[in-house]
Amino acid sequence: MISLRAMKAALKQQSIHFFVDPQWIIPSIIAPFIFTTVTLFLFRHAGGDLLLYAVLGGGVLGMWGNTIHSSSWSIGYDRMNGTLESIMVTPAPLSSVVFGRCLWNAFLGLLNALAVFIVAHFAFAIDVSVRDPLGFVVALFLTLLSLAVLGMIFGAFYVVTRASSAFFQMLEFPIYVLSGAVFPLVILPEWTRPFSYALPATWGAEALKISAFTGYDSLSIGLPGALGLTALTTIVYLLISFQLFTYLEKRAKVNGTLVRY
Protein backbone atom coordinates (compact mmCIF):
# COMPACT_ATOMS: atom_id res chain seq x y z
CA MET A 1 0.00 0.00 0.00
CA ILE A 2 1.29 3.44 -0.93
CA SER A 3 0.10 6.78 0.45
CA LEU A 4 0.94 9.79 -1.72
CA ARG A 5 -0.17 12.12 1.04
CA ALA A 6 2.20 10.52 3.55
CA MET A 7 5.03 10.75 0.99
CA LYS A 8 4.38 14.43 0.41
CA ALA A 9 4.16 15.17 4.13
CA ALA A 10 7.40 13.28 4.78
CA LEU A 11 9.16 15.12 1.95
CA LYS A 12 8.03 18.43 3.42
CA GLN A 13 9.07 17.35 6.91
CA GLN A 14 12.52 16.32 5.69
CA SER A 15 12.99 19.65 3.92
CA ILE A 16 12.04 21.55 7.08
CA HIS A 17 14.51 19.46 9.06
CA PHE A 18 17.19 20.32 6.54
CA PHE A 19 16.66 24.05 6.94
CA VAL A 20 16.34 24.09 10.73
CA ASP A 21 18.97 21.54 11.70
CA PRO A 22 22.54 22.84 11.42
CA GLN A 23 24.03 19.31 11.38
CA TRP A 24 22.98 18.88 7.72
CA ILE A 25 25.23 21.74 6.62
CA ILE A 26 28.30 19.51 7.02
CA PRO A 27 27.31 16.64 4.67
CA SER A 28 25.33 18.84 2.30
CA ILE A 29 27.44 21.94 1.87
CA ILE A 30 30.84 21.68 3.54
CA ALA A 31 31.62 18.07 2.50
CA PRO A 32 30.85 18.60 -1.22
CA PHE A 33 33.03 21.68 -1.20
CA ILE A 34 35.94 19.77 0.38
CA PHE A 35 35.47 16.73 -1.90
CA THR A 36 35.49 18.90 -4.99
CA THR A 37 38.37 21.06 -3.89
CA VAL A 38 40.62 18.10 -3.02
CA THR A 39 39.76 16.22 -6.22
CA LEU A 40 40.28 19.20 -8.43
CA PHE A 41 43.54 20.01 -6.68
CA LEU A 42 44.79 16.47 -7.35
CA PHE A 43 43.74 16.53 -11.00
CA ARG A 44 44.50 20.18 -11.67
CA HIS A 45 47.11 19.32 -14.33
CA ALA A 46 44.87 16.91 -16.19
CA GLY A 47 42.65 18.22 -18.93
CA GLY A 48 39.53 17.46 -20.96
CA ASP A 49 37.47 14.39 -20.10
CA LEU A 50 39.82 13.20 -17.37
CA LEU A 51 39.23 16.38 -15.40
CA LEU A 52 35.49 16.09 -15.89
CA TYR A 53 35.72 12.43 -14.83
CA ALA A 54 37.48 13.62 -11.69
CA VAL A 55 34.73 16.14 -11.02
CA LEU A 56 32.15 13.39 -11.51
CA GLY A 57 33.98 10.73 -9.50
CA GLY A 58 35.29 12.82 -6.66
CA GLY A 59 32.64 15.47 -6.53
CA VAL A 60 29.22 14.39 -7.73
CA LEU A 61 29.61 10.70 -7.00
CA GLY A 62 31.18 11.60 -3.69
CA MET A 63 27.72 12.80 -2.72
CA TRP A 64 26.32 9.31 -2.97
CA GLY A 65 27.31 8.59 0.59
CA ASN A 66 25.22 11.51 1.77
CA THR A 67 22.16 10.27 -0.10
CA ILE A 68 22.54 6.69 1.13
CA HIS A 69 23.22 7.76 4.71
CA SER A 70 20.41 10.27 5.03
CA SER A 71 17.94 7.76 3.57
CA SER A 72 19.03 4.83 5.68
CA TRP A 73 19.20 7.09 8.75
CA SER A 74 15.58 8.12 8.22
CA ILE A 75 14.26 5.37 10.50
CA GLY A 76 17.25 5.64 12.82
CA TYR A 77 16.29 9.27 13.40
CA ASP A 78 12.75 8.28 14.34
CA ARG A 79 14.09 5.60 16.62
CA MET A 80 16.31 8.17 18.34
CA ASN A 81 13.43 10.65 18.68
CA GLY A 82 10.99 8.03 19.89
CA THR A 83 8.68 8.88 16.98
CA LEU A 84 8.81 5.49 15.26
CA GLU A 85 5.82 4.21 17.24
CA SER A 86 3.96 7.49 16.75
CA ILE A 87 4.19 6.96 12.98
CA MET A 88 3.49 3.25 13.08
CA VAL A 89 0.28 3.70 15.03
CA THR A 90 -1.07 5.89 12.19
CA PRO A 91 -2.69 4.46 9.03
CA ALA A 92 0.21 5.78 6.89
CA PRO A 93 2.54 3.04 5.63
CA LEU A 94 6.03 3.54 7.05
CA SER A 95 7.55 2.77 3.64
CA SER A 96 5.66 5.73 2.11
CA VAL A 97 6.99 8.02 4.82
CA VAL A 98 10.55 6.86 4.24
CA PHE A 99 10.21 7.09 0.45
CA GLY A 100 8.98 10.69 0.76
CA ARG A 101 12.10 11.52 2.72
CA CYS A 102 14.23 9.70 0.11
CA LEU A 103 12.77 11.94 -2.62
CA TRP A 104 13.97 14.98 -0.71
CA ASN A 105 17.40 13.40 -0.20
CA ALA A 106 17.69 12.73 -3.94
CA PHE A 107 16.65 16.31 -4.71
CA LEU A 108 19.21 17.56 -2.20
CA GLY A 109 21.86 15.47 -3.97
CA LEU A 110 20.99 17.34 -7.15
CA LEU A 111 21.58 20.64 -5.38
CA ASN A 112 24.89 19.28 -4.06
CA ALA A 113 25.92 18.42 -7.59
CA LEU A 114 25.10 21.93 -8.68
CA ALA A 115 27.34 23.23 -5.89
CA VAL A 116 30.14 20.95 -7.08
CA PHE A 117 29.89 22.27 -10.62
CA ILE A 118 29.78 25.87 -9.42
CA VAL A 119 32.93 25.35 -7.33
CA ALA A 120 34.67 23.65 -10.23
CA HIS A 121 33.70 26.37 -12.67
CA PHE A 122 34.19 29.50 -10.61
CA ALA A 123 36.91 28.55 -8.11
CA PHE A 124 39.04 26.39 -10.44
CA ALA A 125 38.01 27.85 -13.80
CA ILE A 126 37.36 24.36 -15.16
CA ASP A 127 35.24 23.78 -18.23
CA VAL A 128 32.52 21.52 -16.85
CA SER A 129 30.33 21.53 -19.89
CA VAL A 130 28.73 18.13 -20.50
CA ARG A 131 27.69 16.68 -23.84
CA ASP A 132 23.98 16.39 -23.04
CA PRO A 133 23.03 18.67 -20.10
CA LEU A 134 19.37 17.60 -19.93
CA GLY A 135 20.30 13.90 -20.14
CA PHE A 136 22.92 14.50 -17.49
CA VAL A 137 20.47 16.11 -15.05
CA VAL A 138 17.91 13.33 -15.60
CA ALA A 139 20.64 10.70 -15.18
CA LEU A 140 21.89 12.39 -12.03
CA PHE A 141 18.45 12.59 -10.46
CA LEU A 142 17.66 8.97 -11.32
CA THR A 143 21.00 7.85 -9.94
CA LEU A 144 20.47 9.76 -6.71
CA LEU A 145 16.95 8.36 -6.45
CA SER A 146 18.26 4.84 -6.97
CA LEU A 147 20.77 5.43 -4.18
CA ALA A 148 18.06 6.82 -1.94
CA VAL A 149 16.05 3.65 -2.57
CA LEU A 150 19.11 1.57 -1.74
CA GLY A 151 19.37 3.61 1.46
CA MET A 152 15.71 2.81 2.07
CA ILE A 153 16.47 -0.91 1.94
CA PHE A 154 19.28 -0.38 4.42
CA GLY A 155 17.01 1.81 6.53
CA ALA A 156 14.31 -0.85 6.75
CA PHE A 157 16.61 -2.82 9.03
CA TYR A 158 16.54 0.05 11.52
CA VAL A 159 12.95 -0.98 12.22
CA VAL A 160 14.19 -4.15 13.88
CA THR A 161 17.56 -3.10 15.23
CA ARG A 162 19.47 0.04 16.11
CA ALA A 163 22.72 -1.71 15.11
CA SER A 164 22.08 -1.48 11.36
CA SER A 165 24.46 1.36 10.62
CA ALA A 166 27.73 -0.47 11.28
CA PHE A 167 26.80 -3.28 8.90
CA PHE A 168 25.68 -0.99 6.11
CA GLN A 169 28.64 1.32 6.36
CA MET A 170 30.71 -1.77 5.63
CA LEU A 171 28.65 -2.44 2.46
CA GLU A 172 28.79 1.12 1.19
CA PHE A 173 32.26 1.20 -0.36
CA PRO A 174 31.91 -2.09 -2.27
CA ILE A 175 28.79 -0.58 -3.87
CA TYR A 176 30.78 2.40 -5.13
CA VAL A 177 33.38 0.06 -6.58
CA LEU A 178 30.90 -2.39 -8.11
CA SER A 179 28.84 0.38 -9.71
CA GLY A 180 31.82 1.65 -11.67
CA ALA A 181 31.67 5.03 -10.01
CA VAL A 182 35.18 4.87 -8.63
CA PHE A 183 36.89 2.55 -11.14
CA PRO A 184 35.75 1.62 -14.67
CA LEU A 185 33.82 -1.67 -14.70
CA VAL A 186 36.19 -3.17 -17.27
CA ILE A 187 39.07 -3.34 -14.82
CA LEU A 188 37.03 -5.30 -12.27
CA PRO A 189 37.15 -9.13 -12.29
CA GLU A 190 34.63 -10.86 -14.55
CA TRP A 191 32.86 -12.60 -11.63
CA THR A 192 31.84 -9.22 -10.15
CA ARG A 193 29.76 -8.28 -13.21
CA PRO A 194 26.46 -9.87 -12.10
CA PHE A 195 26.69 -7.90 -8.85
CA SER A 196 27.44 -4.72 -10.76
CA TYR A 197 24.55 -5.21 -13.18
CA ALA A 198 22.17 -5.82 -10.29
CA LEU A 199 22.90 -2.36 -8.87
CA PRO A 200 20.84 0.58 -10.15
CA ALA A 201 23.82 2.83 -9.46
CA THR A 202 25.82 0.97 -12.13
CA TRP A 203 23.32 1.96 -14.82
CA GLY A 204 23.02 5.43 -13.33
CA ALA A 205 26.77 5.95 -13.43
CA GLU A 206 26.79 4.69 -17.02
CA ALA A 207 24.03 7.16 -17.97
CA LEU A 208 25.98 9.97 -16.34
CA LYS A 209 29.13 9.14 -18.27
CA ILE A 210 27.28 8.71 -21.58
CA SER A 211 25.61 12.10 -21.16
CA ALA A 212 28.83 13.78 -20.04
CA PHE A 213 31.50 12.45 -22.41
CA THR A 214 31.43 12.53 -26.18
CA GLY A 215 31.67 9.06 -27.66
CA TYR A 216 31.44 7.18 -24.33
CA ASP A 217 29.18 4.10 -24.33
CA SER A 218 31.18 1.23 -22.83
CA LEU A 219 28.20 -1.15 -22.59
CA SER A 220 26.69 -0.14 -25.94
CA ILE A 221 23.26 0.61 -24.52
CA GLY A 222 23.02 4.33 -25.27
CA LEU A 223 21.58 6.99 -22.96
CA PRO A 224 17.95 5.81 -23.24
CA GLY A 225 19.05 2.25 -22.46
CA ALA A 226 21.10 3.32 -19.44
CA LEU A 227 18.33 5.59 -18.15
CA GLY A 228 15.75 2.86 -18.71
CA LEU A 229 17.81 0.28 -16.83
CA THR A 230 18.43 2.75 -13.99
CA ALA A 231 14.69 3.37 -13.71
CA LEU A 232 13.83 -0.32 -14.00
CA THR A 233 16.30 -1.49 -11.36
CA THR A 234 15.27 1.38 -9.08
CA ILE A 235 11.62 0.32 -9.33
CA VAL A 236 12.61 -3.29 -8.57
CA TYR A 237 14.58 -2.12 -5.52
CA LEU A 238 11.67 0.08 -4.44
CA LEU A 239 9.28 -2.89 -4.61
CA ILE A 240 11.79 -4.99 -2.68
CA SER A 241 12.08 -2.28 -0.05
CA PHE A 242 8.28 -2.06 0.35
CA GLN A 243 8.12 -5.83 0.86
CA LEU A 244 11.04 -5.65 3.24
CA PHE A 245 9.32 -2.97 5.29
CA THR A 246 6.19 -5.10 5.56
CA TYR A 247 8.23 -8.09 6.68
CA LEU A 248 10.49 -6.23 9.10
CA GLU A 249 7.64 -4.21 10.63
CA LYS A 250 5.89 -7.47 11.43
CA ARG A 251 9.06 -8.88 12.90
CA ALA A 252 9.60 -5.80 15.06
CA LYS A 253 6.03 -6.10 16.32
CA VAL A 254 6.61 -9.71 17.27
CA ASN A 255 9.98 -9.02 18.92
CA GLY A 256 8.95 -5.73 20.54
CA THR A 257 12.00 -3.86 19.26
CA LEU A 258 10.39 -0.65 18.01
CA VAL A 259 11.33 1.55 20.93
CA ARG A 260 14.81 0.39 21.89
CA TYR A 261 17.51 2.93 21.17
Next chain:
Amino acid sequence: MNNGNETVISVKDLTKVYPAATRLLGDGGKKKLAVDRVDFEVRRGEIFGLLGPNGAGKTTTIKMLSTLLIPTSGKATVLGLDVVKDAVKLRPRINLVSGGERGLYFRLTGRQNLDFFSDMYRVPRERKKAKVQELLDQVGLGDAADIRVENYSRGMKQRLHLARGLVNDPEMLFLDEPTSGLDPEIARETRTLIRELSRKGMTIMLTTHYMFEADELCDRLAIISDGRIKALGSPFSMKESVRNDTVIEVEARDIGEVQRQGLAGLPGVSAVSMEFLEGRQLARMVVEEAGSLIPKVAALLEGRKVISIRVDQPTLEDAYIKMVNGK
Protein backbone atom coordinates in the same frame (compact mmCIF):
# COMPACT_ATOMS: atom_id res chain seq x y z
CA MET B 1 -18.43 8.98 31.39
CA ASN B 2 -19.87 5.61 30.60
CA ASN B 3 -22.42 5.88 27.78
CA GLY B 4 -23.76 2.36 27.94
CA ASN B 5 -22.93 -1.27 27.74
CA GLU B 6 -21.50 -1.47 24.22
CA THR B 7 -18.19 -3.31 24.38
CA VAL B 8 -15.43 -1.50 22.50
CA ILE B 9 -12.48 -3.58 23.70
CA SER B 10 -12.69 -7.30 24.17
CA VAL B 11 -9.61 -9.20 25.33
CA LYS B 12 -9.53 -12.97 25.72
CA ASP B 13 -6.52 -15.03 26.86
CA LEU B 14 -4.19 -12.35 25.54
CA THR B 15 -0.56 -13.38 25.94
CA LYS B 16 2.71 -11.81 24.92
CA VAL B 17 6.06 -13.53 25.11
CA TYR B 18 9.06 -11.50 23.99
CA PRO B 19 11.45 -13.81 22.17
CA ALA B 20 15.06 -14.04 23.33
CA ALA B 21 17.18 -11.37 21.64
CA THR B 22 19.41 -12.61 18.84
CA ARG B 23 23.02 -11.58 19.33
CA LEU B 24 26.22 -12.29 17.50
CA LEU B 25 28.01 -13.16 20.73
CA GLY B 26 26.37 -14.66 23.80
CA ASP B 27 23.03 -16.35 24.21
CA GLY B 28 21.02 -13.13 23.93
CA GLY B 29 19.06 -13.72 27.12
CA LYS B 30 15.82 -15.58 27.79
CA LYS B 31 12.26 -15.35 26.55
CA LYS B 32 10.15 -13.01 28.65
CA LEU B 33 6.51 -13.59 29.45
CA ALA B 34 5.15 -10.04 29.64
CA VAL B 35 1.39 -10.62 29.51
CA ASP B 36 -0.12 -13.89 30.63
CA ARG B 37 -3.63 -14.94 29.51
CA VAL B 38 -5.34 -11.65 30.25
CA ASP B 39 -9.14 -11.22 29.92
CA PHE B 40 -11.13 -8.00 30.18
CA GLU B 41 -13.64 -5.80 28.40
CA VAL B 42 -13.97 -2.04 28.08
CA ARG B 43 -17.32 -0.33 27.46
CA ARG B 44 -17.96 2.69 25.25
CA GLY B 45 -17.35 6.01 27.01
CA GLU B 46 -15.44 4.48 29.91
CA ILE B 47 -12.10 5.53 31.31
CA PHE B 48 -10.51 2.17 31.94
CA GLY B 49 -7.22 1.96 33.81
CA LEU B 50 -4.46 -0.61 33.85
CA LEU B 51 -2.73 -0.18 37.16
CA GLY B 52 0.43 -1.96 38.19
CA PRO B 53 4.08 -1.67 39.09
CA ASN B 54 6.83 -1.14 36.52
CA GLY B 55 7.29 -4.20 34.32
CA ALA B 56 3.82 -5.56 35.15
CA GLY B 57 2.71 -5.77 31.49
CA LYS B 58 0.61 -2.58 31.27
CA THR B 59 2.45 -1.00 28.35
CA THR B 60 2.72 -4.30 26.49
CA THR B 61 -1.05 -4.74 26.78
CA ILE B 62 -1.82 -1.24 25.54
CA LYS B 63 0.63 -1.64 22.65
CA MET B 64 -0.98 -4.89 21.55
CA LEU B 65 -4.38 -3.18 21.58
CA SER B 66 -3.04 -0.22 19.57
CA THR B 67 -1.52 -2.58 16.92
CA LEU B 68 2.12 -1.84 17.79
CA LEU B 69 2.79 -5.34 19.08
CA ILE B 70 1.55 -8.68 17.80
CA PRO B 71 0.22 -10.94 20.56
CA THR B 72 1.78 -14.37 20.96
CA SER B 73 -1.63 -15.93 21.55
CA GLY B 74 -5.16 -15.04 22.52
CA LYS B 75 -7.52 -12.60 20.88
CA ALA B 76 -8.20 -8.89 21.18
CA THR B 77 -10.72 -6.75 19.34
CA VAL B 78 -11.01 -2.98 19.50
CA LEU B 79 -14.15 -1.32 18.08
CA GLY B 80 -15.10 -4.75 16.79
CA LEU B 81 -11.90 -5.12 14.77
CA ASP B 82 -9.19 -7.71 15.35
CA VAL B 83 -5.98 -5.92 16.42
CA VAL B 84 -3.83 -8.11 14.15
CA LYS B 85 -5.98 -9.02 11.13
CA ASP B 86 -7.82 -5.69 10.91
CA ALA B 87 -4.97 -3.41 12.04
CA VAL B 88 -5.11 -1.29 8.87
CA LYS B 89 -8.84 -0.62 9.31
CA LEU B 90 -8.46 0.01 13.02
CA ARG B 91 -5.63 2.56 13.02
CA PRO B 92 -7.62 5.53 11.65
CA ARG B 93 -10.12 5.11 14.51
CA ILE B 94 -7.69 4.94 17.44
CA ASN B 95 -4.68 6.83 18.73
CA LEU B 96 -1.96 6.27 21.29
CA VAL B 97 -0.24 8.83 23.48
CA SER B 98 2.86 7.84 25.39
CA GLY B 99 4.21 9.83 28.29
CA GLY B 100 7.70 11.23 28.50
CA GLU B 101 9.98 13.62 26.69
CA ARG B 102 10.35 11.61 23.48
CA GLY B 103 7.95 10.92 20.62
CA LEU B 104 7.96 14.38 19.03
CA TYR B 105 10.09 16.06 16.37
CA PHE B 106 12.08 18.48 18.50
CA ARG B 107 13.43 20.57 15.64
CA LEU B 108 9.94 21.24 14.36
CA THR B 109 7.40 23.57 15.92
CA GLY B 110 4.29 22.33 17.69
CA ARG B 111 2.22 23.31 14.67
CA GLN B 112 4.55 21.50 12.24
CA ASN B 113 4.38 18.36 14.38
CA LEU B 114 0.59 18.36 14.32
CA ASP B 115 0.54 19.24 10.63
CA PHE B 116 2.69 16.18 9.87
CA PHE B 117 0.60 13.79 11.94
CA SER B 118 -2.63 15.22 10.47
CA ASP B 119 -1.33 14.17 7.06
CA MET B 120 -0.48 10.71 8.43
CA TYR B 121 -4.12 10.37 9.48
CA ARG B 122 -5.42 11.91 6.23
CA VAL B 123 -7.30 14.67 8.03
CA PRO B 124 -9.29 16.35 5.21
CA ARG B 125 -7.07 19.05 3.70
CA GLU B 126 -9.73 21.75 3.94
CA ARG B 127 -10.11 21.00 7.67
CA LYS B 128 -6.46 20.49 8.56
CA LYS B 129 -5.33 24.05 9.25
CA ALA B 130 -8.32 24.86 11.45
CA LYS B 131 -8.12 21.48 13.18
CA VAL B 132 -4.47 21.94 14.10
CA GLN B 133 -5.15 25.43 15.50
CA GLU B 134 -8.18 24.12 17.39
CA LEU B 135 -6.10 21.38 19.02
CA LEU B 136 -3.27 23.74 19.91
CA ASP B 137 -5.78 26.05 21.57
CA GLN B 138 -7.49 23.15 23.31
CA VAL B 139 -4.26 22.06 25.01
CA GLY B 140 -3.20 25.64 25.75
CA LEU B 141 -0.37 25.82 23.22
CA GLY B 142 -1.95 28.38 20.91
CA ASP B 143 0.66 31.02 21.78
CA ALA B 144 3.56 28.56 21.54
CA ALA B 145 2.41 26.94 18.28
CA ASP B 146 5.28 28.31 16.21
CA ILE B 147 8.05 27.68 18.72
CA ARG B 148 10.27 24.66 18.21
CA VAL B 149 9.43 21.74 20.49
CA GLU B 150 13.02 21.62 21.77
CA ASN B 151 12.22 24.86 23.60
CA TYR B 152 9.06 23.49 25.20
CA SER B 153 8.87 22.60 28.89
CA ARG B 154 8.08 19.03 29.89
CA GLY B 155 4.45 19.94 30.49
CA MET B 156 4.12 21.64 27.10
CA LYS B 157 5.54 18.55 25.41
CA GLN B 158 3.03 16.38 27.22
CA ARG B 159 0.18 18.64 26.10
CA LEU B 160 1.46 18.46 22.54
CA HIS B 161 1.52 14.66 22.86
CA LEU B 162 -2.14 14.79 23.82
CA ALA B 163 -2.95 17.10 20.91
CA ARG B 164 -1.18 14.69 18.57
CA GLY B 165 -3.33 11.91 19.97
CA LEU B 166 -6.46 13.85 19.01
CA VAL B 167 -5.66 14.84 15.41
CA ASN B 168 -7.85 12.06 14.01
CA ASP B 169 -10.72 12.48 16.51
CA PRO B 170 -10.20 8.90 17.73
CA GLU B 171 -13.11 6.90 19.05
CA MET B 172 -10.67 5.08 21.30
CA LEU B 173 -7.69 6.79 22.90
CA PHE B 174 -4.87 4.86 24.57
CA LEU B 175 -2.76 6.78 27.09
CA ASP B 176 0.43 5.17 28.31
CA GLU B 177 1.41 6.74 31.65
CA PRO B 178 0.18 10.18 30.62
CA THR B 179 1.36 11.97 33.78
CA SER B 180 4.58 10.08 34.42
CA GLY B 181 7.34 12.46 35.51
CA LEU B 182 5.18 15.58 35.32
CA ASP B 183 5.13 18.10 38.15
CA PRO B 184 1.93 17.99 40.24
CA GLU B 185 0.31 21.03 38.62
CA ILE B 186 0.88 19.84 35.05
CA ALA B 187 -0.23 16.34 36.01
CA ARG B 188 -3.44 17.80 37.42
CA GLU B 189 -4.02 19.79 34.21
CA THR B 190 -3.47 16.63 32.17
CA ARG B 191 -6.00 14.72 34.26
CA THR B 192 -8.51 17.55 33.81
CA LEU B 193 -8.03 17.32 30.05
CA ILE B 194 -8.52 13.54 30.11
CA ARG B 195 -11.77 13.98 32.04
CA GLU B 196 -12.95 16.58 29.50
CA LEU B 197 -12.29 14.14 26.64
CA SER B 198 -14.23 11.47 28.47
CA ARG B 199 -17.13 13.87 29.05
CA LYS B 200 -17.24 14.40 25.28
CA GLY B 201 -17.82 10.66 24.84
CA MET B 202 -14.34 9.38 24.00
CA THR B 203 -13.44 5.93 25.32
CA ILE B 204 -10.10 6.07 27.08
CA MET B 205 -7.80 3.34 28.28
CA LEU B 206 -4.81 4.43 30.31
CA THR B 207 -1.94 2.86 32.16
CA THR B 208 -0.60 4.28 35.38
CA HIS B 209 1.30 3.24 38.44
CA TYR B 210 -0.24 6.04 40.50
CA MET B 211 -3.03 4.73 42.69
CA PHE B 212 -4.60 8.14 43.28
CA GLU B 213 -4.68 8.82 39.54
CA ALA B 214 -6.51 5.58 38.85
CA ASP B 215 -8.88 6.37 41.72
CA GLU B 216 -9.55 9.90 40.46
CA LEU B 217 -9.93 9.16 36.74
CA CYS B 218 -11.05 5.62 36.11
CA ASP B 219 -14.59 4.25 35.97
CA ARG B 220 -13.09 0.78 36.20
CA LEU B 221 -9.60 -0.55 36.47
CA ALA B 222 -7.60 -3.73 36.27
CA ILE B 223 -4.69 -4.30 38.61
CA ILE B 224 -1.97 -6.11 36.74
CA SER B 225 1.17 -7.68 38.13
CA ASP B 226 3.64 -10.12 36.57
CA GLY B 227 1.53 -10.09 33.42
CA ARG B 228 -1.62 -11.35 35.17
CA ILE B 229 -4.74 -9.47 36.15
CA LYS B 230 -5.03 -9.61 39.92
CA ALA B 231 -8.24 -7.65 40.29
CA LEU B 232 -10.81 -6.00 38.06
CA GLY B 233 -13.54 -3.57 39.04
CA SER B 234 -14.33 -0.02 40.07
CA PRO B 235 -11.97 1.82 42.44
CA PHE B 236 -14.81 1.70 45.00
CA SER B 237 -15.12 -2.08 44.79
CA MET B 238 -11.36 -2.42 45.18
CA LYS B 239 -11.46 -0.36 48.36
CA GLU B 240 -14.33 -2.50 49.55
CA SER B 241 -12.19 -5.61 49.19
CA VAL B 242 -10.04 -4.50 52.13
CA ARG B 243 -12.86 -2.99 54.17
CA ASN B 244 -12.67 -5.80 56.75
CA ASP B 245 -8.89 -5.65 57.00
CA THR B 246 -6.74 -3.55 59.31
CA VAL B 247 -3.32 -2.03 58.83
CA ILE B 248 -0.41 -2.13 61.26
CA GLU B 249 2.05 0.62 60.51
CA VAL B 250 5.57 0.39 61.90
CA GLU B 251 7.95 3.32 61.78
CA ALA B 252 11.59 2.45 62.50
CA ARG B 253 15.15 3.54 61.78
CA ASP B 254 16.97 0.36 60.84
CA ILE B 255 14.66 -2.17 59.23
CA GLY B 256 15.15 -3.50 55.73
CA GLU B 257 14.28 -6.30 53.35
CA VAL B 258 15.07 -9.05 55.87
CA GLN B 259 12.62 -7.62 58.39
CA ARG B 260 10.03 -7.00 55.64
CA GLN B 261 10.18 -10.66 54.72
CA GLY B 262 9.91 -11.62 58.38
CA LEU B 263 6.80 -9.46 58.79
CA ALA B 264 5.27 -10.83 55.58
CA GLY B 265 5.78 -14.35 56.90
CA LEU B 266 3.74 -13.81 60.07
CA PRO B 267 0.43 -15.69 60.11
CA GLY B 268 -2.53 -13.35 59.42
CA VAL B 269 -0.47 -10.83 57.40
CA SER B 270 -1.82 -10.48 53.84
CA ALA B 271 0.72 -8.04 52.42
CA VAL B 272 3.54 -5.76 53.47
CA SER B 273 4.71 -2.59 51.80
CA MET B 274 7.83 -0.74 52.76
CA GLU B 275 8.51 2.94 52.22
CA PHE B 276 12.03 4.28 52.66
CA LEU B 277 11.91 7.82 54.00
CA GLU B 278 14.82 10.05 54.98
CA GLY B 279 16.60 8.21 57.80
CA ARG B 280 13.63 6.00 58.63
CA GLN B 281 11.38 3.31 57.19
CA LEU B 282 7.66 2.87 57.15
CA ALA B 283 6.26 -0.67 56.92
CA ARG B 284 2.51 -1.13 56.36
CA MET B 285 1.02 -4.57 56.95
CA VAL B 286 -2.46 -5.48 55.79
CA VAL B 287 -3.81 -7.86 58.43
CA GLU B 288 -7.09 -9.48 59.35
CA GLU B 289 -6.86 -8.68 63.04
CA ALA B 290 -4.29 -6.34 64.60
CA GLY B 291 -4.60 -7.00 68.34
CA SER B 292 -3.04 -10.44 68.45
CA LEU B 293 -0.41 -9.59 65.85
CA ILE B 294 1.12 -6.50 67.45
CA PRO B 295 3.07 -8.47 70.14
CA LYS B 296 4.43 -10.77 67.41
CA VAL B 297 5.49 -7.75 65.33
CA ALA B 298 7.18 -6.20 68.36
CA ALA B 299 8.97 -9.47 69.11
CA LEU B 300 10.19 -9.79 65.54
CA LEU B 301 11.61 -6.26 65.60
CA GLU B 302 13.22 -6.61 69.01
CA GLY B 303 16.60 -4.90 69.06
CA ARG B 304 15.63 -2.58 66.18
CA LYS B 305 15.11 1.17 66.60
CA VAL B 306 11.32 1.18 66.42
CA ILE B 307 9.81 4.68 66.63
CA SER B 308 6.14 3.74 66.64
CA ILE B 309 3.66 0.94 65.99
CA ARG B 310 0.13 2.03 65.24
CA VAL B 311 -3.10 0.66 63.82
CA ASP B 312 -4.70 2.33 60.79
CA GLN B 313 -7.62 1.94 58.36
CA PRO B 314 -6.71 0.44 54.97
CA THR B 315 -6.56 2.75 51.95
CA LEU B 316 -6.91 1.99 48.24
CA GLU B 317 -3.14 1.78 48.11
CA ASP B 318 -3.23 -0.99 50.72
CA ALA B 319 -5.79 -2.79 48.58
CA TYR B 320 -3.45 -2.45 45.63
CA ILE B 321 -0.47 -3.75 47.64
CA LYS B 322 -2.54 -6.66 48.85
CA MET B 323 -3.56 -7.57 45.31
CA VAL B 324 -0.12 -7.15 43.80
CA ASN B 325 2.10 -8.48 46.59
CA GLY B 326 -0.36 -10.35 48.75
CA LYS B 327 -0.16 -14.02 49.69
